Amino acid sequence: MTPTGxxxxxxxxxxxxxxxxxxxxATLMPVGMEVNGMTVALSLDPRTTLLDAMREHLRLNGxxxxxxxxxxxxxTVIVNGQRINSCLTLAVMHDGDAVTTIEGLGTVDDLHPMxxxxxxxxxxxxxxxxxxxxxxAVSVLxxxxxxxxxxxxxxxxxxxxxxxDEISERMSGNLCRCGAYSNIAEAMVEVAGAEA
Amino acid sequence: MQxxxxxxxxxxxxxxIVGKSTPRIDGPNKVTGTAPYAYERHDVVADQAYxxxxxxxxxxxxxxxxxxxxxxxxxGVIAIVTAPDTQPVGKGMDNxxxxxxxxxxxxxxxxxxxxxxxxxxQARAAAALIDTNYDxxxxxxxxxxxxxxxxxxxxxxxxxxxxxAFAEAAVQIDETYTTPGQTHAMMEPLATIAAWDGDKLTxxxxxxxxxxxKESLGDILGIDSANVRVDSPYVxxxxxxxxxxxxxxxLAALASKAxxxxxxxxxxxxxxxxxxxxxxxTHQRIRLGARMDGHITALSHQNWSYNVEGASGETATAxxxxxxxxxxxxxxxxxxTLDLPEGNAMRAPGxxxxxxxxxxxMDELAEALGMDPIELRVVNEPDxxxxxxxxxxxxxxxxxCLREGADRFGWSERSATPAARREGRWLFGxxxxxxxxxxxxxxxxxxxxxxDGRIVVxxxxxxxxxxxxxxxxxxxxxxxxxPLDHVTVxxxxxxxxxxAGSGGQWGATSSTAGVYAACxxxxxxxxxxxxxxxxxxxxxxxxxxxxxxxxxxxxxxxLSAEDTIRFGKFKKDYDVATYAGHxxxxxxxxxxxxxxxxxxxxxxxxxxxxxxxxARSQVIGAMVMAAGAALTEELTVDTRxxxxxxxxxxxxxxxxxxxxxxxxxxxxxxxxEIVSPxxxxxxxxxxxxxxxxxxxxxxxxxxGIRVRDYPLTLDKYLDRLPAIA
Ligand code: FES
Ligand code: FES
Numbered sequence: 032m033t034p035t036g037x038x039x040x041x042x043x044x045x046x047x048x049x050x051x052x053x054x055x056x057a058t059l060m061p062v063g064m065e066v067n068g069m070t071v072a073l074s075l076d077p078r079t080t081l082l083d084a085m086r087e088h089l090r091l092n093g094x095x096x097x098x099x100x101x102x103x104x105x106x107t108v109i110v111n112g113q114r115i116n117s118c119l120t121l122a123v124m125h126d127g128d129a130v131t132t133i134e135g136l137g138t139v140d141d142l143h144p145m146x147x148x149x150x151x152x153x154x155x156x157x158x159x160x161x162x163x164x165x166x167x168a169v170s171v172l173x174x175x176x177x178x179x180x181x182x183x184x185x186x187x188x189x190x191x192x193x194x195x196d197e198i199s200e201r202m203s204g205n206l207c208r209c210g211a212y213s214n215i216a217e218a219m220v221e222v223a224g225a226e227a
Numbered sequence: 228m229q230x231x232x233x234x235x236x237x238x239x240x241x242x243x244i245v246g247k248s249t250p251r252i253d254g255p256n257k258v259t260g261t262a263p264y265a266y267e268r269h270d271v272v273a274d275q276a277y278x279x280x281x282x283x284x285x286x287x288x289x290x291x292x293x294x295x296x297x298x299x300x301x302x303g304v305i306a307i308v309t310a311p312d313t314q315p316v317g318k319g320m321d322n323x324x325x326x327x328x329x330x331x332x333x334x335x336x337x338x339x340x341x342x343x344x345x346x347x348x349q350a351r352a353a354a355a356l357i358d359t360n361y362d363x364x365x366x367x368x369x370x371x372x373x374x375x376x377x378x379x380x381x382x383x384x385x386x387x388x389x390x391x392a393f394a395e396a397a398v399q400i401d402e403t404y405t406t407p408g409q410t411h412a413m414m415e416p417l418a419t420i421a422a423w424d425g426d427k428l429t430x431x432x433x434x435x436x437x438x439x440x441k442e443s444l445g446d447i448l449g450i451d452s453a454n455v456r457v458d459s460p461y462v463x464x465x466x467x468x469x470x471x472x473x474x475x476x477x478l479a480a481l482a483s484k485a486x487x488x489x490x491x492x493x494x495x496x497x498x499x500x501x502x503x504x505x506x507x508x509t510h511q512r513i514r515l516g517a518r519m520d521g522h523i524t525a526l527s528h529q530n531w532s533y534n535v536e537g538a539s540g541e542t543a544t545a546x547x548x549x550x551x552x553x554x555x556x557x558x559x560x561x562x563x564t565l566d567l568p569e570g571n572a573m574r575a576p577g578x579x580x581x582x583x584x585x586x587x588x589m590d591e592l593a594e595a596l597g598m599d600p601i602e603l604r605v606v607n608e609p610d611x612x613x614x615x616x617x618x619x620x621x622x623x624x625x626x627x628c629l630r631e632g633a634d635r636f637g638w639s640e641r642s643a644t645p646a647a648r649r650e651g652r653w654l655f656g657x658x659x660x661x662x663x664x665x666x667x668x669x670x671x672x673x674x675x676x677x678x679d680g681r682i683v684v685x686x687x688x689x690x691x692x693x694x695x696x697x698x699x700x701x702x703x704x705x706x707x708x709x710p711l712d713h714v715t716v717x718x719x720x721x722x723x724x725x726x727a728g729s730g731g732q733w734g735a736t737s738s739t740a741g742v743y744a745a746c747x748x749x750x751x752x753x754x755x756x757x758x759x760x761x762x763x764x765x766x767x768x769x770x771x772x773x774x775x776x777x778x779x780x781x782x783x784x785x786l787s788a789e790d791t792i793r794f795g796k797f798k799k800d801y802d803v804a805t806y807a808g809h810x811x812x813x814x815x816x817x818x819x820x821x822x823x824x825x826x827x828x829x830x831x832x833x834x835x836x837x838x839x840x841x842a843r844s845q846v847i848g849a850m851v852m853a854a855g856a857a858l859t860e861e862l863t864v865d866t867r868x869x870x871x872x873x874x875x876x877x878x879x880x881x882x883x884x885x886x887x888x889x890x891x892x893x894x895x896x897x898x899x900e901i902v903s904p905x906x907x908x909x910x911x912x913x914x915x916x917x918x919x920x921x922x923x924x925x926x927x928x929x930x931g932i933r934v935r936d937y938p939l940t941l942d943k944y945l946d947r948l949p950a951i952a
Contacts, residue, residue, distance in 0.1 A: 092267035093260015102876035133260035150254035156692030158257030159463030210851025
């Protein structure tokens with residue numbers, strides 16, 4: 032629930048010239064979320080993106096900032112079961128939401144099947160886009176399973192299937208300048224096969 | 228260790244770990260988000276404040292005033308460092324545009340201030356309150372306008388009499404190709420955390436070249452580089468964009484001093500393209516004269532590019548002296564001076580865009596001759612370096628790359644007649660290009676520790692996605708006879724021995740050779756401790772067999788050794804390089820002109836492949852970047868304001884998933900005795916030399932339309948598509 036009534040007043044406090052510590056404190060807003068299954072309570076500057084709430088406040092560094100403008104997908108996280116660009120949304124808009132970041136999918140000693148498939152197929156190089164790719168990849172397979180159509184779905188009335196075209200289309204919001212696309216698709220096909 | 232003669236047989240010839248496909252040892256960290264990149268290193272130093280960079284709003288002129296009152300009073304602001312109040316900093320290595328300081332502006336988005344605040348949001352908001360006034364002067368931003376008067380850089384390279392041979396040639400090609408500016412667009416923007424401890428400075432940053440960075444910071448900041456530590460264990464892509472120190476590092480250091488606090492800065496994405504460096508546009512004229520049998524008799528490649536004052540252009544002729552035979556030759560580079568941002572190395576500088584011209588010109592020559600493009604290349608395969616006949620090739624298998632690629636790709640099914648294959652709405656075509664990229668080496672050091680039968684490697688080498696962690700672990704495991712998981716590799720710290728760094732595709736063979744040298748030294752120490760001749764011993768599975776006696780590695784206790792591989796003069800007699808045959812199939816929409824890449828294949832000759840799994844990724848990644856260069860990527864210059872207007876990831880179009888099909892890579896099993904003890908050569912830049920031309924040639928084969936102005940966007944040929952029957 033977004034407290035829209037307060038947005039303007041808050042913004043004034045922040046960008047205005049009031050510099051006292053009290054003025055600063057007054058700009059903070061409480062937000063409670065469930066992040067990777069843990070309940071967290073934060074007190075945040077309302078301008079803080081969900082991305083920076085993860086990286087700078089919760090120190091969950093896995094979610095990456097590639098552009099901060101919704102242009103690259105490096106910041107992809109899963110909110111209430113849906114993947115979003117966490118740089119394009121303010122943390123305070125997510126009071127009560129459940130957020131899954133890359134850290135919530137698996138750990139070094141207990142990899143999520145998609146994480147393991149990325150290692151096996153070398154679905155990365157520098158690794159910077161990788162958490163976002165994996166959060167998207169996991170979500171894409173769920174979206175297809177749920178029957179959500181895409182631009183690559185030939186018959187909108189039929190149930191989409193996991194094809195190379197569907198994968199490429201749905202993953203295209205996640206840029207990889209290292210160019211690991213071909214390997215990422217193979218990792219996803221393998222995981223989808225195992226799931227099917 | 229001195230590498231003074233061809234390698235001869237060595238331990239890697241019957242390797243058990245080196246050369247085997249090996250998942251990255253840093254992989255589990257990367258896929259779980261636990262690999263630490265520069266900006267997110269909360270744990271390295273306490274009390275980090277946030278810096279925000281302000282970029283100039285003009286491309287040339289002076290700052291006349293900077294009003295800071297509101298910004299200084301804004302919540303959370305700790306310090307503001309401004310260019311007019313800062314003495315211009317020094318120049319780092321291969322650094323031409325000013326990094327910071329003074330009132331003069333020489334390029335758009337040049338850093339003019341850094342605001343430090345308690346939080347990111349506060350720093351950003353305060354920065355927006357700075358009111359800067361400029362005295363804007365006219366600049367020169369239009370490459371096409373100044374190109375014709377650009378002076379030649381260096382001597383023209385000539386052999387025989389090009390003009391006469393060209394005039395007399397039975398078949399002539401004389402065409403001009405243009406490539407636009409390109410930006411590295413590495414996914415991790417430039418980022419640094421800086422902290423001072425007295426006069427000692429530590430930078431946790433994202434940099435390809437640790438030793439260069441450390442030395443340069445001394446020069447830039449006017450401090451003793453011995454007091455600088457640089458740490459960069461993970462680099463979120465570089466492609467040349469992180470070879471040298473940039474404004475993020477300089478401002479983090481200056482702002483940290485001003486704030487008396489550690490400061491972290493990530494250069495905002497929209498600043499990167501104009502603030503930092505780019506690959507410059509080129510204008511290339513190629514003339515080829517040949518006999519009717521295909522033999523090239525005259526070959527000229529002239530290239531015009533630009534840069535800021537005192538720096539060189541994008542040298543697109545780099546490969547031309549090496550690829551094809553021809554007795555009469557002329558290559559020349561011309562470089563104009565512009566007031567655009569600095570041009571500097573981007574993946575395979577020169578060659579990446581040189582191939583976009585040369586390899587299309589070869590396709591045009593093949594067509595003019597009525598010859599198969601592969602046969603034309605085979606006919607012109609040289610015995611010695613064509614532009615420098617005194618030089619031999621160390622090991623060259625370009626013809627094999629082309630022939631084996633042709634078989635694999637089904638080249639024989641290609642129709643030599645363009646626009647001959649139509650399936651529904653799609654026009655299909657295939658194209659080929661050769662690839663050449665030098666394989667230099669660079670001295671490289673490492674330190675290895677033995678304790679409890681386990682190995683730790685330390686070197687300031689970097690892994691920028693190249694797979695360095697893994698190939699270094701493979702090398703150490705092979706040398707010391709331990710399993711891969713008994714090796715720990717630590718990289719990117721300037722307190723470790725200086726390495727080759729990541730650039731020029733020399734990193735893999737140089738850095739592993741350095742580790743090899745250090746391991747040879749450690750083996751000898753172990754031999755002295757346990758009493759055997761290490762040079763005659765076999766290290767395997769944690770034990771050692773020497774003179775029919777067995778020893779346990781763990782019994783050697785705790786030892787350390789350090790060495791540096793240095794490459795001798797004998798290499799100067801050889802051209803050491805990598806080669807590829809690149810193949811591509813495209814489908815062009817007969818109605819809209821939209822191009823889809825359907826298949827891509829690269830057959831690569833790059834000596835021993837240390838880790839085929841990650842080497843393949845290097846090649847496919849470079850092919851993706853080549854696809855971008857061919858089809859979508861272009862820094863668009865606003866010649867009124869002197870900036871790249873599409874300076875973010877929405878406006879500058881790098882390839883996405885949907886642009887790239889399944890890619891295939893074949894490595895020829897070759898060994899280059901001249902390159903290094905590893906007999907291995909790099910592949911990361913080879914992969915971008917050629918695929919773009921193969922795409923362009925495939926589009927021609929599909930449509931019969933030759934566009935010589937990259938990128939090949941559909942607006943350039945939509946009105947010329949074949950009639951739809
Ligand atoms: S950081 Fe969010 S899309 Fe790029
Ligand atoms: S792995 Fe480097 S950007 Fe994708």
